[in-house]
Structures are given as structure tokens and as C-alpha cells.
Amino acid sequence: MLELLAPLGADLVTLQECHRPHGESTSVIWGGTNPRQGVAVVSTQAGQRLESIKIPDLWPTVVPVLVQVPEPFVFVGVWTHPDYNKVAWTAMSACFAEADRRGLPLVAAGDFNSSPRVIGQERSSLSFHKRMRDELGLISAYHHLSGEDLGAEMLATCYFRWKESAPFHLDYCFVPKEWVDRIATVDVGTFAAWPQSDHRPLTVDLKD
Numbered sequence: 001m002l003e004l005l006a007p008l009g010a011d012l013v014t015l016q017e018c019h020r021p022h023g024e025s026t027s028v029i030w031g032g033t034n035p036r037q038g039v040a041v042v043s044t045q046a047g048q049r050l051e052s053i054k055i056p057d058l059w060p061t062v063v064p065v066l067v068q069v070p071e072p073f074v075f076v077g078v079w080t081h082p083d084y085n086k087v088a089w090t091a092m093s094a095c096f097a098e099a100d101r102r103g104l105p106l107v108a109a110g111d112f113n114s115s116p117r118v119i120g121q122e123r124s125s126l127s128f129h130k131r132m133r134d135e136l137g138l139i140s141a142y143h144h145l146s147g148e149d150l151g152a153e154m155l156a157t158c159y160f161r162w163k164e165s166a167p168f169h170l171d172y173c174f175v176p177k178e179w180v181d182r183i184a185t186v187d188v189g190t191f192a193a194w195p196q197s198d199h200r201p202l203t204v205d206l207k208d
Contacts, residue, residue, distance in 0.1 A: 004196060008203050012067065013042045014077030016111040016199070026050055029077075031063040039063045039110065041077040055094050062091040064098065070208055074099040078110030085124040088112050089131060092174075096136045106138065109173040111158075111199060116151035117168060126150060138174040141204045142186045155188040158199045164191045173204045182207045 005013060020035045021028050026049040032038020039061045043050050051066040053074065058064070061079040066072065076095045080088040092108060099106040116125045129150055132138045140150075148154060156167030175183065184207050189200035 005201065008201055010203060011043070011045050011048065012075060013040075013044060014063075014075075014110045015040045015042065016061075016077075016079035029063055029065045031060055033060050037061070039077045039079045041065050041075060043067075045069075053098060055098050058094055059087050059091045062087075062095070064095050066102075066104075073105045073107060074102065076106065076108040076110075078108055078112055080111070080113050084113040085121060085128040088114060089128055092132065092136065092138070096138075105176045105179065106136075107173070107175050107179075108138065109171075109202070109204070111171050113170050114172075115168050115170055118170075132174060133177070137177045139177050139180055141173045141175050141180075141183050142169075142188070142202065144180050145183050145186045156191075156200065157188055157202050159191060160198070162198045167191075171199060171202045173202060175204070175206070179206065 016039050017037060018040050020030050020032060020038055021040065027043045028040055029050050029052045030038050030040045041050060041063050048069050053064040053066055055064060063077040065075050067075050074095065080091065095108065096106050114121065114125045114128055116122050118125065129140065143150060153169035156169055157171035158168045160166035160168060184205040187203045194200050
């Protein structure tokens with residue numbers, strides 16, 4: 001899969017619903033419910049080591065790591081299921097508290113399975129995003145740059161049952177509100193270009 005993602009040119013990648021890698025590495029940190037279902041955070045840059053952060057009782061498919069370069073920050077790879085917005089808020093609150101304890105900014109990205117377009121999430125998804133902004137100071141990079149409302153996105157990150165006729169925006173990259181001026185570009189892969197998955201890559205480019 002990493003070979004498929006190479007054209008994106010990302011320094012840091014999070015992959016959801018992936019197998020546990022063989023062996024240990026400072027460039028790949030993985031967490032999951034079983035060896036076939038997990039989340040990996042991957043550094044593609046030589047010399048950029050990742051350090052796993054242990055948070056008691058954290059949901060197993062939420063993976064916080066310490067990134068040392070170009071400046072220290074906590075990065076969280078996310079795949080929330082099955083109680084999506086509740087799991088996401090509990091996990092993100094815990095990760096934010098740990099980052100705050102370390103005096104570091106927090107960035108979180110991945111499959112949050114959250115959208116007001118999903119039946120049953122009309123209120124909970126809006127509430128989750130509002131609390132991320134108001135209580136944790138974390139902003140969706142895509143929505144900040146596009147100016148689109150949550151649930152009214154022009155670009156989809158997931159196609160339900162692999163159908164182009166069933167688009168949803170479920171994947172996000174949250175950055176600290178102090179970083180919003182550093183958001184250079186946000187791109188979403190097209191339906192046709194990424195047939196290997198029902199999700200499409202969300203790429204955020206930040207200015208150093």
C-alpha cells in the first residue's frame with residue numbers, strides 16, 4: 001500500500017484498516033484490535049523517528065505518536081468504530097490532554113467515520129466538530145481552506161460500498177487553530193484514481 005501512496009509525496013502517513021507490520025521499526029507505529037485490523041502511522045522521511053505514546057484505556061485504533069522533526073508535535077492516526085463520534089471525542093480528549101501535558105501541539109488525521117450526512121449522526125457529528133474547535137482548538141484543514149460546511153463537501157473521501165453514487169466525507173485532518181495560516185493545500189484523491197480502497201487519500205500540505 002505504501003508503494004501506491006508514494007506519488008502523494010507525504011512525509012507522514014496514517015493508514016486505516018491495515019494489517020500489523022512484521023517486526024518493529026521507528027518509522028512505523030501500529031495499533032489495532034487484531035493483527036488484521038488496525039491503524040499505522042508511517043514516517044517516510046529518513047531520520048524522522050516516531051515514538052509511540054501510551055495513553056491508558058485509549059481506543060486501540062487510535063494511535064498517538066511523538067514526531068520530533070521539523071518541530072516536536074503529537075500526531076494521532078485515527079480509525080473510529082463502532083460508536084463513531086462518542087469514541088472519537090473520548091479518544092481525542094485523552095490525546096489532547098497528553099499533548100497539553102507535554103506542552104506540544106496536536107495534529108490528528110484519519111477515518112473518523114463522522115458526517116452529518118450519515119443517518120443517525122445528524123447532530124452528533126456536528127457536536128463533535130464543534131467541541132473539537134471550541135474545547136480543543138482543533139480545526140479541520142479541509143473545511144478551513146475550502147470554506148464548505150460540514151456535510152456539504154464538494155469532495156468525498158469515502159464511497160459507500162465502493163459506489164461513486166454514494167459519496168461521503170468521513171476523513172479529516174485536524175490541526176491546531178494556531179496553525180491554520182500554515183495550511184498551504186488540501187487535496188482529496190478522485191474516485192477513478194484510487195480503486196484499491198473505498199476511501200480516498202486526504203493530503204494536507206503545511207508550510208514549515
